[in-house]
Amino acid sequence: MNAIIKQSINKGITYQEYKNIVTELINDNSNSGTEKSQDLADYTKLNQRRMKRWDKTLKITEEATAKIKAFNKSVTFLIITESWCGDAAHVLPILDRIASLNANINTKIVFRDINLELMDMFLTNGGRAIAKVIIIENETEEVLNTFGPRPSEATKLVNDYKDAHGKLTPEFKEDLQQWYNKDKGQNIIEDFVEIFKEIELVV
Secondary structure, three states: HHHHHHHHHHHHHHHHHHHHHHHHHHOOOOOOOOOHHHHHHHHEEEEEEHHHHHHOOOOOOOHHHHHHHHHOOOOOEEEEEEOHHHHHHHHHHHHHHHOOOOEEEEEEEEEEOOOHHHHHHOOOOOOOOOOEEEEEOOOOOOOEEOOOOOOOHHHHHHHHHHHHHHOOOOOHHHHHHHHHHHHHHHHHHHHHHHHHHHHHHHH
């Protein structure tokens, strides 16, 4: 397990490098991953706009900033994603900003479809759901926690809707994007502050 994680970290890319790849894909009217389609290429283009918006507008409260800066474990966020993933477009900019506040946090991004051995170690309810964040202690290479594919409040919305309707509809997926827009990244920040607290209590 450690060998796969270490290999993934070593070949992982930064958020800026990821954005550069997304731009290249858009220029080619394409998308990452093994499945290529116009829909996925269009989602890639939409996700670039989402990431740019969060890069410009995300605000982290002074209280949350203080808690993020106080986190004293040296960790890597190993993030599994694809360019077409709508949830990832909301999550990645916020994780990059969190990492920018604390020198102990390193961020590496890998693509799911070419890293299935890694992905299959971190399934969600048996599925290859992304974005998936694996939080690894740098010194011991131990997996301390995971996050994803969505923040806690969005996960509850999805689960409740599936329980009531059996599957997610296009209308619900649009509602979910509206939820992300209204939340402005705060639930993701809250989740990671809580994860940091859990890590510090255990290790």
